[in-house]
Every structure is written in structure tokens, then in C-alpha cells.
Amino acid sequence: MIYFDNSATTKPYPAVIETYTKAASVYFANPSSLHAFGQKSRELHEQARKQVAQLVDVKNEEIIFTASGTESNNLAIKGTAHQYKNRGKHLITSQVEHPSVKEVMKDLEKDGFSVTYLPVDQSGRVNPRDLEEELREDTILVSVMHVNNEVGTIQPIKELAEIMKRHSAFFHVDNVQGMATTELSLQSIDLMSVSGHKLHGLRGTAFLYKNKAVSLHPEVLGGGQEFGLRSGTENTAGAVALAKALRLTLQRQSEKRSDMLMLRNYLAEELVKLDGVTLHTETSVSAPHILCFSAKGHRGEVLVHALEEKDIFVSTTSACSSRAKLASSTLKAMGVSDSDAQGAIRLSLSYENTKLEAEQFIESFRAVLQKINEVVK
16 A cells, blocks of 8 residues: 555554553543542643643643644634734635635634735745735734645745734744644744644644733633633543654654655656646645645546555545545635646655655556546547
8 A cells, every 4th residue: 555645644653552542541530630540640641741842842831732733723713813803803814724724714704803815826825025015903813824735835934923023913823734844933923733643643632832922712611621721621642642743753854854855856756757747836845745736637536546446545635625526725826727726636745655655656647647548538
């Protein structure tokens, strides 16, 4: 099997599963219980928070454990909007955000908030000048992703953060796709979302970094866990497993990022040699693990299923919206035609993928195109 769908989800590290199993088996008491057994679970939970905080270089109390990147994005955006609505009701995001950002923004528009959607260039990047021009006195939040989940484009977060320094609005970064492969300084960033299953952790594990200067309106009420911002019995074993996955992935990023980059570049170079193939990923400004392309005249889902027959697994752009079979809104925002956007597929790598797998993919994809083209003729 060749698995090139790591942007959808990654295979958990064996050490992460082992850590989760041990924590869930031994420290199963409720961390909110007052008895000694519960307090041991509490200590383990807070140790996991401390480890995550150290890995991203923030304070312990600035880490809020959640159940998904989607929940982290919702808490960051809704929590800020509802907390600071008396200061202003203007929000800014981009046209190429994940649905867990775009749909939240659309929902807030129904509540009377005004949202500006920044355009992107042909590579999918926001122009910092556009942000500067759209910021207003009543702007309370800007949300721009670090790495695009469909084409891999890295947004100019540092430049955007510099602009934000001169304004009172808060800055949220969806770093779900970027955390595993692309460094990000949190300087001048107020909120950051990260998901465990995108970095070889477990589904149902994630966190939100919240700068201590930011107050959030809690979106889940109840027992007041996670500093009163995310009620519900804590997933201590999940938090411990997330800390382990983050540590191992950042270690691999340091050791193997250059190898991943060479693998991605090899795939890009070989794909453009094939007739009718168009790359949508601008490799000079993208993360090393994502490659998006179209084969002229062919729908993405047809290519995905043809490759599946060869035990090769890829996706059509975002896994969260691929079942809708609609043209990618990200590609359309980049100026890609509807036919090419509907035919786009995405390869996404992990540090475990090899050159042999890449070579086998190119050979298999060439054969798939040849077979499909013969059927069409």
C-alpha cells in the first residue's frame, strides 16, 4: 500500500498508541475528582499541558485541549467574536480557508457580524497590503491559515503579524496543516489551532493556543474544565498522547524535512512531464508535504478510484468537502478553471514515505492515465 493522503489523516505512531493505552488503562480516574486517584490523573493532564506548552514555547495556561482542529477554530473565532462584539463586529479572513473557518464566518454574518474575505493570487497567497487596507477600527479578529490544506501554500504569516502589531485586532492562525512540516513563530499571533491526527496522533485530540491577553467567550458550558473555556470531562489519555505525537513529529521535522522536500519536488518534476497534467501547487511558496494537480479532461474522483485499485490512496483536495464533488473553492479563488478544479487531486506526504513509493506512484499514475485515455477514445 502507498498512502499519500496524510493531509486527511496520518497513521498514529506506535509509541503514541502505547502511551494512550497506558494512560487510559492506569490513570482512568476523572481529573476533576477530589480523591487522590483523581488528582493523579489531574497531575498527568497538567504534565501533558506543560509538555505541549514547552514544545510550542508558550505558557502552560495558554494551552487549551480540545477534541479537533475544527473545535479549536470554532472556539477561537466564535469565542473572540462574542467576547469582543461590543468593541466591534468586523472580522477578516481569506477566500481559501478550511470550512471550519469559512462556515463559522458565514454563521457569524447571520448574527450581524461583517466579514471581509481577502483574495489570493494565483499561488493561493494573501497579499499583506490587502490586509492593511481592510483593517478598520471595528475589526476585532483576523483569521488566516498557515498552510493551505488543498494546495499547500504557505501564507505570509510573519508579514501579516507585523501589520497586526499596529492594530488592536486579534490574530488567529489555523495551523492544523502546517504544524507537522513548517515552522511558525508565535510572535504577534494571539490564537493558534492544532490537531493531533494531522501529526501522527489520535483523532479526538487537539489544542488551541490562546495568548493570556485574549479573553474568550466559552462555547461549551458545563463543569468549567480547561480554564472554564471548554467544559466536559478531560480526555487525559488523549492529551498525553497528543503531547507525545507533537514531540515525535517536531523531532522528525528537524531530521527529515529536507528529505520530504526532495520527495515532493521529485513528484512535481515527474508529473509535469505527463501530457495534460497541470500543477496547482506553487512549490516555491508551499509546504513540503502537499502537491495538488489536475489531469486535463479527467475528474478527480475517477483518478482517485483508479489509483485505489492499485492500492494507492490519494484524495480530491480537502477530505472534509470531497464527498460533495464540487469544484474546489480554493482553486477557484486562485483562478483555476472549473474543469481543472473539479479534476484536481492531492498528494500529501508523511516523513515515512519513500522515494520508491514516489517512483511507483508515477509509474502507476502514468498507466492509469493511459488506460483512461484509451477508454475515452
